[in-house]
Amino acid sequence: MMSFWTDALGAQVKYYDAGGWRTRVLEAGEGTPVIMMHGLSGHAEGFIRNVVPISQAGFRAISMDAIGHGLSAKPLDVTYHAPLFVEHLKRFMDAIGAEKAHLVGQSLGGWTAFNFAQAYPDRVASLISITGAGFLLSDAESQAESARIHQQVKNVTKKASEAPTRDKVKERLQWLMWDKSVATDELVDTRFHFFMLPDSRAAMPKMVEEQPGEENRKYLLDEAQLAKLDIRTKIIWSDHNPTTPWTVAKKVSEIMPNADFSLVESAGHWPQFEQADAVNRLVIDFLKG
Known part of the structure; x- marks a missing residue:
């Protein structure tokens, strides 16, 4: 398999001072910013197959x-709760001189995007959630499923990060993927x-x-909050997501006043990586729509 760094040819690694917090990014292109945000314990390389194609779209x-x-x-x-990640995004947007941006959030990044949009709607050009966290429906089944998912994410991340070994990290990355071979040695390393x-x-x-903890759950958006989030939104899910099932994400898209839903096949928690071409088409079509 070709190195994923070939996908990043044309992008730069840059560092910004986001109000006192050093922030590393992969960046390419000019125009309205499209800011991509990864999940818990992740890093910018989670979107390494998306940065250049999106930049080439203008x-x-x-x-x-x-x-x-x-x-x-x-x-x-x-405290690593949702408001911290929102504040970091705000400081970062200030640092790059972006009054407004399209926000693309995967998993934890989706949670950040939704909370940021609630706090600073005038600074959001559009929202894209890719297997994103950040919402909690009120029915008992959804509540129980959310609690289970938070514990699951906490457990698998804790196992990989507390006393890291290469095998534990590989197991954590394979958990993200439908096709386990996509968790290559390069990605693991x-x-x-x-x-x-x-x-x-x-x-x-x-x-x-702290992040998947009970105290942080109060920052999940419920139906009433979602219904008020009148920002153009695209929700992209996968058919083999190991966390929230696509049926719940589709319900969220129906609750929001200006959202639509797309399902990507043959992908797990990282459709933007596993099925990059399909996700890039969906994202670019939405951004240009």
């Missing part, structure tokens, strides 16, 4: 390391490198305890 495409992740700042004097950094070893246990 946008400033940016995949960022969230606070606490990758090569971005990993402060220990914060990249994430293992990030997990073994001294600042990651210090911050990761705190973040893994």
Whole structure:
């Protein structure tokens, strides 16, 4: 399999000072920013197959390391709940001079995007959620499923990050994929490198305890909040997502006043990586629509 870094040819690795927090990004192109945000324990490379194609469609495409992740700042004097990630995104947008941006969030990144849109609707050009977190429907089945998913994500991430080994990281990445072979040695080595950094070893246990924790669940959007989120939205899901099933995501798209839904086949939690061409087409068509 070809190196995924060939997908990034034409992009640059850059660092920004986001209000005192170092922020690493993969960036390409000019135009309205499209800011891509990864999931818990992830990094900018989660969107490495999307940055250049989106930039070639006429946008400033940016995949960022969230606070606490990758090569971005990993402060220990914060609480890794949704408001922190929202504040980081706000500071980052200020740092790049973006009054407005299209927000693309996968998993935790989707949670950040939804909360940011609720707090700063005038700064959001559109929302794209790719197997994104951030919502909680009120029926008993959805409540129970959400609690199960949060515990599952916490368990698999904790196992990989507390005492990292290459095999544990590989298992965590394979959990993301429908086709396990997509979790290549290169991808495993990249994430293992990030997990073994001294600042990651210090911050990761705190973040893994706090981010999927019970206290953070109050920042999930319910039906009433979703119904008020009148921002043009695209919800992209996969047929083999190991967390929230696509049927729930479709319900969310029906609750929101200006959202539509697309299902990507033969993909797990990372459709933007496993089925990059299909997701790129959906994203670009939506952005240009």
